[in-house]
Amino acid sequence: MNVVSYLKGIPNQKNMEKIQVLKHFIEGVNATGDHGEVTEQHTWKLSDVAVIQGFVHETSPRSPHLMLRKKVFDNQTLHGKNTIIIDSNLFLYANPGNTKHYLRYSANGVFPTTGNYFDKHVDITRWNKISKNLNIKLKDTRLKGDHILICCQRNGGWSMGGLDVVDWLSKTVKRIRKLSDRPIVIRKHPGDRRASQYLNKFQTKDKNVKFSNHQHILQDFANCWAVITYNSSPGVAAAIEGIPVFVTDSNPQISQAFDVANTSLLDIENPILPDRQRWIERISMSHWNFTELQSGEAWAHMRSCLNFE
Numbered sequence: 001m002n003v004v005s006y007l008k009g010i011p012n013q014k015n016m017e018k019i020q021v022l023k024h025f026i027e028g029v030n031a032t033g034d035h036g037e038v039t040e041q042h043t044w045k046l047s048d049v050a051v052i053q054g055f056v057h058e059t060s061p062r063s064p065h066l067m068l069r070k071k072v073f074d075n076q077t078l079h080g081k082n083t084i085i086i087d088s089n090l091f092l093y094a095n096p097g098n099t100k101h102y103l104r105y106s107a108n109g110v111f112p113t114t115g116n117y118f119d120k121h122v123d124i125t126r127w128n129k130i131s132k133n134l135n136i137k138l139k140d141t142r143l144k145g146d147h148i149l150i151c152c153q154r155n156g157g158w159s160m161g162g163l164d165v166v167d168w169l170s171k172t173v174k175r176i177r178k179l180s181d182r183p184i185v186i187r188k189h190p191g192d193r194r195a196s197q198y199l200n201k202f203q204t205k206d207k208n209v210k211f212s213n214h215q216h217i218l219q220d221f222a223n224c225w226a227v228i229t230y231n232s233s234p235g236v237a238a239a240i241e242g243i244p245v246f247v248t249d250s251n252p253q254i255s256q257a258f259d260v261a262n263t264s265l266l267d268i269e270n271p272i273l274p275d276r277q278r279w280i281e282r283i284s285m286s287h288w289n290f291t292e293l294q295s296g297e298a299w300a301h302m303r304s305c306l307n308f309e
Contacts, residue, residue: 001034001303005051006072008042011065018053021086021103024293025051031296034303042068044075048308053086055110057158082107082306085115090256090283093217093237094136101290102130105298107306111254118305119285127284138280139242141273145225147183148176148268151217151234152199154192159254160230166201168230172248172265173209176228179268184209187220187234226262226271231255240280244271256283 005022013019022038029036039045042064056069076083087104089095095102109115131137150172155165173184186202188195188211199211212220217237221227227238231249235257238245245261252263259279262271288298 001029001049001308002047003029003034003036003049003051003299004045004047005036005038006068007038007040009052009054009065009069009072011063017098017101020290021101021293022051022053024290025084025086025299028293028296028299031294032300032303034299044068044071046075046079047081049082049084049306050076051084051086055085055087055158060158077108082308084302085110088233089287090233090236091130091134091136091240091287092233094134096216100133102134102287103289104286105288105302106286107302112256112258113251113253116305117282117286118302119282120305122278122281122285124281127281130284130287133289136240138240138276141242141244141276143244143271143273145243146223147185148180148226148228149185149187149212149220149224149238150228151187151232152189152192152195153230153232154189155194155198159232163230166198168248169199169202170204172228173204173206175265176268177206179265181208182225185212185220185224186210187212187214187217190215190217226268228265229255229257233257235261236283239276244273246271 005026007022010018026036026038050072052069052072056066060066073083084105084107089098089102089104091102092098106115106117152165153160214220221241221243224243226244226246227234228246229235231247231254235245235247235255239257239260245257247255247261247263249255252258260274260276292298
């Protein structure tokens with residue numbers, strides 16, 4: 001089996017974690033007896049499996065690293081070959097600096113509706129291992145708390161399908177106010193440097209709506225009644241912490257929290273609290289750390305879940 005990872009798909013070569021993950025992945029491929037190579041070329045090379053860090057969407061800028069990702073993904077797909085995409089860690093809230101180096105892996109797509117997250121066969125011990133390593137566990141679900149927390153995503157990002165965050169936020173607050181008089185706390189996307197600029201456009205006369213100044217999301221989870229997202233990863237963190245989750249995307253299946261989420265704000269005062277055990281075990285199958293990459297354990301599992309012509 002031939003596997004190629006693409007270093008030039010990374011915009012900033014100073015980000016060591018992104019460089020390391022592409023190199024460690026190939027170390028693991030070679031450790032299992034398959035053939036892997038890391039390329040620093042801007043050209044696509046036919047292989048059974050291509051590995052890229054990050055994805056590209058229809059409205060992405062035409063910058064060199066994004067165009068390479070698109071070229072790799074499109075050509076692999078055209079030739080009936082696989083592309084493994086490395087994405088953010090859904091458990092990052094428990095290890096903000098990602099010192100444990102867990103990242104999320106999928107093949108041939110980045111949403112549960114389009115990608116293979118290597119979870120067709122679930123090893124229930126995997127969640128136990130991650131739980132112990134990150135010191136997290138499924139907390140008891142709860143129906144208590146005061147405020148409703150709205151977690152914003154990057155403005156116009158591909159996960160929102162280009163939807164304007166301020167427009168979504170304004171409509172969401174108005175919908176909540178028709179259904180609940182609870183305090184509303186708005187959390188900016190912590191990685192979006194432009195958030196303060198465009199969120200200044202959000203206007204409300206409701207004195208019971210405020211922006212959070214907390215650095216860590218667990219601070220906003222304290223005494224939280226429910227968490228609302230469009231489709232992003234704070235929904236996963238909230239579900240693990242036992243807080244009711246709401247996903248407002250018109251296609252909620254693309255959220256990683258869909259299986260345990262409410263999809264109608266009409267239920268904001270009476271949210272469903274589904275069992276989360278099977279869901280968290282499935283989520284765990286797509287998360288691997290550097291040690292598991294280097295040893296080949298991660299590749300062996302992913303390889304068993306891929307289709308090869």
